[in-house]
Amino acid sequence: MNAAALILAAGAGTRMKSSKPKVAHEIMGKPLVRWVVDAAHGAGLSKLVAVVGHGREQVEPLLKDVSVVVQEEQLGTAHAVNVAREALLGECDSLVVLTGDSPLVTSETIAKLVSLREERAAGVVVLTMQAEDPTGYGRIVRDAEGQVAAIVEQKDCTPEQALITECNSGFYCFDTKLLFDALTEVSTDNAQGEYYLTDVLAIARAKGREVLGLLAADKDECLGVNSRRQLAQATKSLQRRINGKHMDAGVTFWDPDTCWIGPDVEIAPDVEILPQTIIVGSSKIGSGTVVGPCSRLTDTVVGADCVIDETVAIEAIIDDEVECGPRAYLRPQTHMCKGSKAGTHVEIKKSTIGEGSKVPHLSYIGDCTMGSGVNIGAGSITCNYDGVKKWPTVIEDDVFVGSDTMMVAPVKLGRHCLVAAGSVVTKDASPESLILARARQVEKEGWNEGK
Numbered sequence: 001m002n003a004a005a006l007i008l009a010a011g012a013g014t015r016m017k018s019s020k021p022k023v024a025h026e027i028m029g030k031p032l033v034r035w036v037v038d039a040a041h042g043a044g045l046s047k048l049v050a051v052v053g054h055g056r057e058q059v060e061p062l063l064k065d066v067s068v069v070v071q072e073e074q075l076g077t078a079h080a081v082n083v084a085r086e087a088l089l090g091e092c093d094s095l096v097v098l099t100g101d102s103p104l105v106t107s108e109t110i111a112k113l114v115s116l117r118e119e120r121a122a123g124v125v126v127l128t129m130q131a132e133d134p135t136g137y138g139r140i141v142r143d144a145e146g147q148v149a150a151i152v153e154q155k156d157c158t159p160e161q162a163l164i165t166e167c168n169s170g171f172y173c174f175d176t177k178l179l180f181d182a183l184t185e186v187s188t189d190n191a192q193g194e195y196y197l198t199d200v201l202a203i204a205r206a207k208g209r210e211v212l213g214l215l216a217a218d219k220d221e222c223l224g225v226n227s228r229r230q231l232a233q234a235t236k237s238l239q240r241r242i243n244g245k246h247m248d249a250g251v252t253f254w255d256p257d258t259c260w261i262g263p264d265v266e267i268a269p270d271v272e273i274l275p276q277t278i279i280v281g282s283s284k285i286g287s288g289t290v291v292g293p294c295s296r297l298t299d300t301v302v303g304a305d306c307v308i309d310e311t312v313a314i315e316a317i318i319d320d321e322v323e324c325g326p327r328a329y330l331r332p333q334t335h336m337c338k339g340s341k342a343g344t345h346v347e348i349k350k351s352t353i354g355e356g357s358k359v360p361h362l363s364y365i366g367d368c369t370m371g372s373g374v375n376i377g378a379g380s381i382t383c384n385y386d387g388v389k390k391w392p393t394v395i396e397d398d399v400f401v402g403s404d405t406m407m408v409a410p411v412k413l414g415r416h417c418l419v420a421a422g423s424v425v426t427k428d429a430s431p432e433s434l435i436l437a438r439a440r441q442v443e444k445e446g447w448n449e450g451k
């Protein structure tokens with residue numbers, strides 16, 4: 001299909017009351033404008049252009065995969081489209097215009113707008129919605145035959161027009177040539193003194209072109225984010241959409257309303273997600289694994305048949321049959337090998353925990369390479385930081401570290417050695433040895449008698 005898309009993302013978003021441009025605000029870790037760009041990519045269009053302006057130094061880095069044009073002054077949506085004239089006129093027959101603050105738009109709807117316009121050779125197809133509360137949206141004014149005659153913005157409505165509940169979603173597909181012709185006729189003669197893109201529809205009608213209103217099957221898809229309240233509403237709606245897809249694909253949720261799964265997360269069938277769980281970024285979860293309750297995984301890959309209970313993990317790799325938590329904290333570059341364990345109140349950073357090795361209680365393991373079959377006693381710590389530099393600890397296969405051991409790095413514990421509880425290990429230990437590095441017990445008999 002010879003269609004391109006233009007995404008409007010230059011506005012300030014004053015109603016957000018934020019120092020950050022509106023389209024850079026995030027839903028589940030993904031900026032609003034990225035949701036729109038990804039939907040446009042999914043519709044298979046030939047070209048994508050975005051208009052940036054307000055706070056562009058924060059918006060442009062989010063748009064590396066699209067062409068960007070700059071609207072220096074934000075004089076309205078028609079003005080924004082007009083700055084893309086050179087980039088688009090003559091480049092495509094159909095032009096889809098999307099607002100960068102409408103994260104629920106889908107690829108299917110974008111493709112539908114294009115195919116309907118092409119089939120009917122219409123001047124414009126606009127996606128409309130039946131709003132329960134139309135406040136803030138442009139109203140769709142239909143003529144006696146039920147055809148779309150115009151869009152009237154909220155602030156320009158007569159009292160009768162304000163009662164109309166069919167609203168403009170802000171998604172359109174235009175005949176590109178007609179659009180850029182019509183833009184030369186748009187004026188600022190309205191309540192906000194802005195160039196309204198919505199005026200193009202009445203101009204198209206005046207030029208004798210057909211203007212079609214396609215009613216959205218799901219009105220949530222048209223939700224525009226202008227305020228923090230609408231941001232929360234859009235987040236809720238996307239949460240339901242995403243969790244619904246996972247349930248259809250075989251994932252169990254005890255209570256999907258309390259779980260937040262990012263748009264790019266992959267979850268295998270037969271995963272069980274317990275309440276109050278957040279999984280975001282590029283995380284992946286393997287089949288048979290139980291995550292939660294109260295877990296938060298960011299950019300973390302989890303294998304099959306794991307139990308990830310009350311765990312926070314960031315950029316960690318967790319192989320099959322691993323047990324984490326309750327209350328484990330896995331920081332970047334942690335690799336939990338098959339069958340290993342990070343138990344209660346355990347923090348692990350930049351370390352490999354070998355196959356079947358266990359760190360069950362109250363430990364800190366940092367910058368450590370641990371072999372297989374290791375057991376770390378409760379309260380043991382790798383002292384990896386001397387105040388200036390981080391140092392490594394190596395723990396070879398089958399080492400047994402007694403409780404409350406301090407391993408002062410750099411240090412190496414040789415294969416199958418045994419470290420007595422309460423030791424402060426400052427020197428390397430040979431394989432198969434017993435290490436005792438604690439003060440001897442002193443006993444003063446009867447010392448407390450009669451006191």
Ligand code: UD1
Pocket residue numbers: 008009010011012023051071073074075076077079080099100101102136137138139151153167168169170195196197198223224225226
């Ligand atoms: C717009 C529509 C309204 C529709 C609603 C749907 C107009 C005049 N009104 O209203 O009919 O119901 O969207 O959500 O089009 N922008 C620019 N440059 C500008 C002005 C805006 O790039 O000069 C961008 C904004 O960043 C935003 C989008 O255009 O992403 C829409 O602007 P906004 O001010 O939010 O328009 P609404 O009042 O919501």
Ligand code: CA
Pocket residue numbers: 099101224225226
């Ligand atoms: Ca808006």
